[in-house]
Amino acid sequence: MKARFTIKQIIKQSAPVLIGVTLFSVITGRNLENSAELVTHHVPVLLVALPAFINIAGDLADVFCSRLSSELYRGNLDSNFRPLRLFLADLIGVLLVGITSFIFVAIFANIITDIIFGKIVSYLYLILIMVTAGVTATFVMMLVGAFLSRWAYLKGLDPDSIIAPITTTGGDMVGTTLLLFLASWILI
Amino acid sequence: MGVPLKEKIKKRKKRLLPEKGFIRRSLESEEWRRIERIYKEATPVVLVTVLMEIIAGLELLRVSDYYVLLPGLLLIIPGLMEARGNVVTSLAQRLGSSAHLGLINWDLGINDEVKVNWTATIILSSLLSFVLSLLAYLTAVILKMPHMSFWGFLSIALLMTLIVGTTLSSLTVLVVLLAHRLGLDPDNVTIPIVATLGDIFAVGSLYFIIRIVLFMDHFIKII
Numbered sequence: 417m418k419a420r421f422t423i424k425q426i427i428k429q430s431a432p433v434l435i436g437v438t439l440f441s442v443i444t445g446r447n448l449e450n451s452a453e454l455v456t457h458h459v460p461v462l463l464v465a466l467p468a469f470i471n472i473a474g475d476l477a478d479v480f481c482s483r484l485s486s487e488l489y490r491g492n493l494d495s496n497f498r499p500l501r502l503f504l505a506d507l508i509g510v511l512l513v514g515i516t517s518f519i520f521v522a523i524f525a526n527i528i529t530d531i532i533f534g535k536i537v538s539y540l541y542l543i544l545i546m547v548t549a550g551v552t553a554t555f556v557m558m559l560v561g562a563f564l565s566r567w568a569y570l571k572g573l574d575p576d577s578i579i580a581p582i583t584t585t586g587g588d589m590v591g592t593t594l595l596l597f598l599a600s601w602i603l604i
Numbered sequence: 605m606g607v608p609l610k611e612k613i614k615k616r617k618k619r620l621l622p623e624k625g626f627i628r629r630s631l632e633s634e635e636w637r638r639i640e641r642i643y644k645e646a647t648p649v650v651l652v653t654v655l656m657e658i659i660a661g662l663e664l665l666r667v668s669d670y671y672v673l674l675p676g677l678l679l680i681i682p683g684l685m686e687a688r689g690n691v692v693t694s695l696a697q698r699l700g701s702s703a704h705l706g707l708i709n710w711d712l713g714i715n716d717e718v719k720v721n722w723t724a725t726i727i728l729s730s731l732l733s734f735v736l737s738l739l740a741y742l743t744a745v746i747l748k749m750p751h752m753s754f755w756g757f758l759s760i761a762l763l764m765t766l767i768v769g770t771t772l773s774s775l776t777v778l779v780v781l782l783a784h785r786l787g788l789d790p791d792n793v794t795i796p797i798v799a800t801l802g803d804i805f806a807v808g809s810l811y812f813i814i815r816i817v818l819f820m821d822h823f824i825k826i827i
Binding site for chain 1: 635641642691702705720732794
């Protein structure tokens with residue numbers, strides 16, 4: 417059976433996005449790392465939680481976009497994401513996974529921090545901050561991903577090759593920025 | 605005489621409240637089943653990956669002591685980790701769509717669709733390794749930071765592609781095919797699994813990669 421795309425097509429579509437997004441993330445990520453160091457110095461639980469937290473936001477936006485592109489290719493959704501009830505069901509399903517996961521990260525990271533650093537913050541505040549920052553970042557990146565998927569699909573490009581780097585990196589950045597902002601506002 | 609008040613209230617209630625059996629019907633609807641499936645399949649995977657990510661993050665803090673052995677290493681590691689994550693999630697998405705379209709499955713094995721996507725991923729990883737090495741080297745030179753040679757940066761980046769990139773791409777293929785075979789939706793489970801495995805492999809392999817580069821430096825001057 418012949419492959420959907422050739423190696424050349426995949427590279428041609430992916431390379432510009434991958435190089436652009438990676439360079440952007442390396443350059444802007446450095447500033448974010450400096451801010452993160454400042455906040456984690458005061459709130460060590462964020463040092464423990466941050467790697468898992470930033471991954472969830474990006475991963476869940478990717479899961480949503482991956483489902484979206486599969487449904488576009490299968491013809492279950494049209495380019496305007498109709499029927500909208502399927503689009504919304506996916507959106508709600510992924511956000512519910514996000515809420516559960518962010519609560520879990522907050523609790524588990526606080527327990528680990530207690531064991532290692534002997535310093536914890538209020539569970540309620542931490543859960544509130546993580547869920548707010550995480551769900552907002554995931555939701556924003558899901559919408560960005562949906563918009564870009566539609567654009568790529570209508571242009572005849574493969575959304576799978578283009579969207580993942582943008583949603584992963586965007587989820588990392590929006591999530592980390594929101595988390596650091598809320599943490600420095602509420603916890604310090 | 606007008607309609608009695610009791611009747612009026614009853615009518616209004618009927619209008620405002622959902623009909624009898626609404627909740628049951630909603631729970632049996634296609635949309636609910638869809639939400640339920642995403643939640644049931646993705647949540648356990650994401651929760652396990654959270655545990656692994658937290659442990660990998662703590663391990664990264666420990667491995668960071670080795671960064672001083674190779675000057676300028678910190679300039680390239682975050683970029684390499686980011687690039688690897690981006691490349692492999694794209695592969696997972698493409699293979700997820702291919703599985704839904706019936707182009708790949710466990711019985712078809714390693715067919716052209718798998719080969720093309722796997723090869724493209726390795727080429728993209730190598731290309732990004734080259735770009736990131738050049739960027740790290742130029743940044744160090746321009747900012748007059750202590751650094752290794754361009755070949756040192758490139759060796760680390762290519763070794764990471766060789767060790768982590770090839771293993772992870774192969775595992776992505778395996779996870780997609782296995783998820784599909786087990787009746788799970790590859791779109792729900794593959795990305796969280798491979799993204800986390802990628803971080804764990806990257807952290808785990810860093811120590812060895814640093815050691816290999818230091819060993820190679822005895823024979824060819826690369827640092």
